[in-house]
Amino acid sequence: MGPVSIPPMTAPTLPAPPPLTSPRGPSLLALAVLLVSLGATLLSWSVARRNQEQRDLARLNRFVGRTEQSLKNRLGRYEDIVRGAQGMFAADRGEPGVEEWRAFVGSLALQERHPGLSSLAFIRRVPAADLDDFLRDRPQLRDRYHRPISDPLPLRPPGQDADHLIIELCESGARGAAALGLDVGVSPTQRLAAERAAETGQPTLSGLLYFTLKEGRQDAVALFMPIYSGPGLPGSPEERHRLLKGWVSAGILLQPLMEDLLLGEDAGVALSLVDAFAPQGPQQLMASEGWPQGGAPDAVQKLEAGGRGWQLRYAVKPGFYRTEGRNQPLHLLIGGLVISLSLAAVVWSLAGTRVRALALAHDMNATLFEALQRNRSHLESTPLAVIETDGAFRIREWNPAAERIFGYTREEALGKDTRDLVPKEGQEGVAAHREALLSGTDGIRATMENLTRTGQRILCDWYNTALRDERGRFLGAIFMADDVTERRRAESALRQAQKLESLGVLAGGIAHDFNNLLTAILGNTEVALDLAKGNPRLLHALQRVEATTQRGADLARQLLAYAGKAHFSVQPLDLNGIIVEMGDLLSVSISKKVVLRRDLQPGLPPVEADSAQFQQVVMNLVINASEAIGDRPGKITLRTRAAEYTRAQLSAAFPGQVLDPGLYVRMEVEDDGSGMDAETIGRIFDPFFTTKFTGRGLGLSAMLGIVRGHRAGIRVESTPGEGTTFILLFPAGEATVTIPPPDAQPRPAVSGTVLVVDDEAILRDLARTALENAGFQVLEARDGLEAVEVIQAGRASVDLVLLDMTMPRMGGAEAFRKIRELAPGMRVLLTSGYTQKESLESLEDFPPDGFLQKPFRVRELVAKIRDILTDPPRR
Numbered sequence: 001m002g003p004v005s006i007p008p009m010t011a012p013t014l015p016a017p018p019p020l021t022s023p024r025g026p027s028l029l030a031l032a033v034l035l036v037s038l039g040a041t042l043l044s045w046s047v048a049r050r051n052q053e054q055r056d057l058a059r060l061n062r063f064v065g066r067t068e069q070s071l072k073n074r075l076g077r078y079e080d081i082v083r084g085a086q087g088m089f090a091a092d093r094g095e096p097g098v099e100e101w102r103a104f105v106g107s108l109a110l111q112e113r114h115p116g117l118s119s120l121a122f123i124r125r126v127p128a129a130d131l132d133d134f135l136r137d138r139p140q141l142r143d144r145y146h147r148p149i150s151d152p153l154p155l156r157p158p159g160q161d162a163d164h165l166i167i168e169l170c171e172s173g174a175r176g177a178a179a180l181g182l183d184v185g186v187s188p189t190q191r192l193a194a195e196r197a198a199e200t201g202q203p204t205l206s207g208l209l210y211f212t213l214k215e216g217r218q219d220a221v222a223l224f225m226p227i228y229s230g231p232g233l234p235g236s237p238e239e240r241h242r243l244l245k246g247w248v249s250a251g252i253l254l255q256p257l258m259e260d261l262l263l264g265e266d267a268g269v270a271l272s273l274v275d276a277f278a279p280q281g282p283q284q285l286m287a288s289e290g291w292p293q294g295g296a297p298d299a300v301q302k303l304e305a306g307g308r309g310w311q312l313r314y315a316v317k318p319g320f321y322r323t324e325g326r327n328q329p330l331h332l333l334i335g336g337l338v339i340s341l342s343l344a345a346v347v348w349s350l351a352g353t354r355v356r357a358l359a360l361a362h363d364m365n366a367t368l369f370e371a372l373q374r375n376r377s378h379l380e381s382t383p384l385a386v387i388e389t390d391g392a393f394r395i396r397e398w399n400p401a402a403e404r405i406f407g408y409t410r411e412e413a414l415g416k417d418t419r420d421l422v423p424k425e426g427q428e429g430v431a432a433h434r435e436a437l438l439s440g441t442d443g444i445r446a447t448m449e450n451l452t453r454t455g456q457r458i459l460c461d462w463y464n465t466a467l468r469d470e471r472g473r474f475l476g477a478i479f480m481a482d483d484v485t486e487r488r489r490a491e492s493a494l495r496q497a498q499k500l501e502s503l504g505v506l507a508g509g510i511a512h513d514f515n516n517l518l519t520a521i522l523g524n525t526e527v528a529l530d531l532a533k534g535n536p537r538l539l540h541a542l543q544r545v546e547a548t549t550q551r552g553a554d555l556a557r558q559l560l561a562y563a564g565k566a567h568f569s570v571q572p573l574d575l576n577g578i579i580v581e582m583g584d585l586l587s588v589s590i591s592k593k594v595v596l597r598r599d600l601q602p603g604l605p606p607v608e609a610d611s612a613q614f615q616q617v618v619m620n621l622v623i624n625a626s627e628a629i630g631d632r633p634g635k636i637t638l639r640t641r642a643a644e645y646t647r648a649q650l651s652a653a654f655p656g657q658v659l660d661p662g663l664y665v666r667m668e669v670e671d672d673g674s675g676m677d678a679e680t681i682g683r684i685f686d687p688f689f690t691t692k693f694t695g696r697g698l699g700l701s702a703m704l705g706i707v708r709g710h711r712a713g714i715r716v717e718s719t720p721g722e723g724t725t726f727i728l729l730f731p732a733g734e735a736t737v738t739i740p741p742p743d744a745q746p747r748p749a750v751s752g753t754v755l756v757v758d759d760e761a762i763l764r765d766l767a768r769t770a771l772e773n774a775g776f777q778v779l780e781a782r783d784g785l786e787a788v789e790v791i792q793a794g795r796a797s798v799d800l801v802l803l804d805m806t807m808p809r810m811g812g813a814e815a816f817r818k819i820r821e822l823a824p825g826m827r828v829l830l831t832s833g834y835t836q837k838e839s840l841e842s843l844e845d846f847p848p849d850g851f852l853q854k855p856f857r858v859r860e861l862v863a864k865i866r867d868i869l870t871d872p873p874r875r
Contacts (some may be wrong), residue, residue: 034340041336048329060299060316063269068301068312072263075305078117078250079203081108082225085120085248089227095245098140098169105171116257117250118211118220121179122169122227123194126247131164138168138215144181150217152208153188153279161185165194168246175213184249190222192279196307197224198244199818201233205306207278211251219286222335223250223306254286262288268320272297274311282311290317317341385460388467391474393418393434404461405483407453417478421450423457435464437477447484459485490655521855525767572606572733573614575665579638582615589619590626590636599639605732607665613706620703621669621726628673628724639668642732654713654729663715663732672723681716750801750869753777757787757815758831767802770858771865783807784815791822798826800849800865805832813843820846827868831856 003276039361088096088104101122126134134142145166148155165185170176193206196258206222229246254273262271287718304310322509380385385402398413406413406421422430426448436444444464449457459494495614509574579598586596618638625636636833645653647661676684707714711731718724754776755765761782768778779798781787791798801819805812812830819826829850849868852861 010301017165020265031112036338037340039339039814041333044336045329045333048332052329056316056320059266060269060314063266064301064312064314067261067265067271068303069316071303071312071355074116074257074261077114078223078252078748079225079306081114081117081120082203082223082248082250084123086225086227089122089245089248090231096169099692100784101169102172102176110171116252116254118256119175119249119251120171121176121177121249121251122246123184123224123249123280124168124807125244126164126166128159128162131166134135134166141166141168145183146181147186149181149212150210151187151189152210152283154190156186156188158186165191165247167249168481178434184222189226190544193222194224194247195248197247198226198240199237200307201226201228201240203306205308209251211253219254221252221254221285223252224248225250253425258286258288266320268317270315270317274309274313285310290319291315297360302382314457329749357643383482384463385479385483387413387418387479387480387481389418390474390476392587393477396476402481405452405458405481412453423449423451435460437464438474440466440472450481458483459488471528472808524762530627533717549597569609571608572622573609574604574606575609575667575730576600576604578638579618579640580612580642582618586619586622589623591629591631591634593631593633594626594629595633595635596622597635597637601641604665605639605663605734606640607730608733609710609730617703617728618667618669625671625673625724625726628671628675630673632794634672637668637670639670641666641668645729652714654715657713659711659729660731665732667728667730668725670723670725675720675722675724676718676722681718684716692814707773729773738822743760750866751775751777752869753779753792753797754778754865755781755798756800757781757784757801757807757812758804759783760804763804767861768860770862774862774866776865783808784812787815788818788822790818791826796822798829800828800829800869802831802865803848805830816843816848817846829864829868 049261083106087093088101108114108120110120110228124134131145135145158681161187164183167179167184168177187209189207189209193204196205203223203225209220209222211218211220225248226240226245227241227247228234230243231246236241258271258273269851270288270291272291273285275283275285292315292830294355295315298316299313299314303312330860333604338576379397379399379598382399383401384400385405386397387395388397395413395416395418397741399411402413403409408416419427419430429446435444442465444462446461446462448460450460452458460481461484465478467477469475531624579600583596583598590596590779622636622638626634629636637739641667642663643658644663647659650657650661652657697750704714708746713729715727717727754771756764756771756778756817757780758764758767759782765778768780771778779790781790784803787801787803791801803812803816803819807815810818814826814834816830819828828848828849829852831852831854835853849871851865852864
């Protein structure tokens with residue numbers, strides 16, 4: 001067997017398949033078998049379908065009977081309950097008191113034993129003229145008279161009726177308290193049911209009602225049972241009206257009643273409850289899940305209950321038919337058809353075997369031709385380089401993707417050894433891969449550096465497979481290569497960005513906690529300095545402590561800068577002007593042997609930046625460049641340009657950084673120093689990393705935080721021995737350069753009460769001492785929750801709240817919002833170890849009166865509070 005080779009572009013013409021002859025028709029026997037089989041199938045299907053319909057009807061009838069009887073039983077139990085409550089008003093007992101009634105209702109355990117029964121109340125008829133005396137004589141009803149909020153029918157206007165129907169007794173709890181004093185007589189639905197019950201002396205159900213509960217509005221009906229004076233039922237309607245005391249009323253929630261009714265029932269049937277006696281026509285009271293809107297019911301059952309005519313309407317849901325055994329008719333039909341068609345197909349197949357064999361051969365030839373054509377098309381269009389070799393690893397096939405990746409045309413590549421695509425230092429890896437292919441290892445994957453026709457080095461992923469004959473002899477290999485140079489470069493940039501982001505989060509958290517400690521040290525040192533003015537030695541020692549603490553604060557600010565959370569005073573700046581102003585400072589900061597050149601494009605657009613932070617960036621980069629040059633002569637170039645960047649250009653030049661397309665001001669700091677390798681470039685932004693013998697602090701890592709805080713981009717280009725270039729992109733702004741406002745006039749001294757809120761006791765003590773020495777009264781709270789409680793207890797006595805942002809239980813942001821809800825005019829000064837921008841990010845729509853970043857001095861705290869209290873109150 002010769003070597004396997006990819007066919008050339010012009011595939012050989014395949015012979016046309018032989019002409020097909022018309023198949024002979026099925027025999028009479030095959031036709032007879034088909035007809036008999038189909039007849040038997042249809043008969044079996046018809047019988048099975050009729051039996052299934054009868055089972056479905058019996059199942060629906062059983063559901064109807066169970067639900068109807070279950071509803072009757074529940075309504076019967078409800079009538080028994082109201083009749084039992086009627087006995088509480090028997091002539092020999094007298095009328096029950098409030099507590100006796102509540103004890104009786106509580107013994108019934110309505111919610112546990114009767115889920116649909118929501119309440120049990122006594123309603124008394126009260127003439128309109130006696131309403132005020134009636135309410136005054138009953139302590140539980142004083143100041144409780146109210147009307148229903150809503151009703152399916154319009155409520156009766158006040159003064160229309162000569163009497164009121166007032167709920168005098170109800171169960172205990174919030175629901176019963178809300179029902180006491182309710183005038184149900186203004187509800188047409190309830191008045192009609194109550195009057196019918198009074199006339200007949202029998203329990204009577206109302207139409208649809210809306211009950212307002214804590215869970216929301218729920219549909220319900222009410223069951224009224226009349227109560228008469230004297231024993232027995234009065235004979236005539238007039239006598240019943242004269243002897244009527246009132247009614248026992250039971251509220252029935254339709255949703256719980258329906259859920260209890262359908263518990264454990266057939267889920268394939270939907271049930272709807274309809275009031276046929278509603279004044280506006282048949283009215284749906286409740287429907288179970290899946291009830292078809294607008295569709296006709298499959299069954300209707302009438303039910304007489306409480307003097308009303310109800311209808312139970314039933315509808316079969318799609319799930320009704322998804323039960324075991326329902327598909328038997330369909331299975332019989334499909335099985336019979338399959339058997340019939342199979343028998344006919346066998347006969348038909350036997351009659352036309354020769355023709356089908358010829359057609360199959362024709363189709364196989366056509367399929368093979370199409371497969372060869374598809375294979376050629378795939379080789380032409382695939383983005384992977386496909387290279388086929390012979391047994392000596394000389395190239396036999398070279399597709400267009402290989403031409404694009406390696407630069408050789410097909411004619412130039414044929415006959416070459418694939419070893420020519422690998423640089424000298426990678427030849428050992430080539431030999432190892434070839435040995436693996438020759439020894440029987442297939443599917444080898446590798447990533448290696450390769451050479452193009454022009455000598456450019458690229459990184460490729462390789463997939464190598466051996467070609468063998470039927471006896472396993474090696475015939476050649478197929479290599480597929482994918483150029484991953486740009487992808488690996490982008491992945492490396494993304495990993496670096498993620499590493500810096502994680503370090504930034506850690507640095508920000510350390511700086512926040514560090515600032516809390518420094519605030520206490522700095523503040524107490526400042527207090528101690530005032531107390532030690534008569535002791536020069538102690539004063540000198542405290543001044544050293546203060547200076548050391550200030551250095552710690554500077555380190556914390558550098559940590560926040562590295563985390564991208566430094567406090568920026570952003571304004572439109574002319575970067576060229578700042579670089580020119582820094583000329584003398586930069587010159588004395590670098591080696592005397594280094595020449596500093598400025599290549600500044602005139603007319604640069606302004607950028608939104610912090611002047612001090614930008615100066616720190618320039619200073620760090622220039623000093624770093626000078627140190628890279630060392631003691632030998634060298635040159636540093638500061639270059640600025642304005643340029644438009646598209647999204648594609650930004651992604652290619654600054655991978656892994658989120659930059660929007662538009663106009664940018666580009667600043668470059670270029671040196672001809674020693675340069676850096678790729679490993680060093682990957683670590684220069686790590687905190688405390690240095691190539692010197694001793695570290696200098698955060699350095700470039702702090703500068704990176706400043707750059708990120710300005711939404712700017714940064715890239716480093718360097719080659720060992722050839723120098724380094726730092727490239728920074730700042731978004732161009734549209735505003736003009738601002739002039740700082742004049743200093744404000746001094747404010748008069750003020751006093752008042754300050755609420756200090758901080759979870760650190762030492763910080764609260766420091767603030768208390770400083771503010772009391774300044775003439776303020778001080779209250780303390782350990783967290784936001786205690787602060788809110790203090791404001792609730794007597795907010796009029798607090799003039800200002802000094803509120804820390806990070807505390808347990810309730811943080812500063814949440815406490816600030818609650819304080820503003822309780823006292824909108826309350827002045828609030830926020831403090832935090834984070835910067836103002838980071839701390840107030842969640843309060844952009846609700847700003848405080850001021851912000852003070854930790855660590856702060858005592859005099860800064862007092863001055864800030866005086867400034868806020870001197871300002872006019874906020875509206």
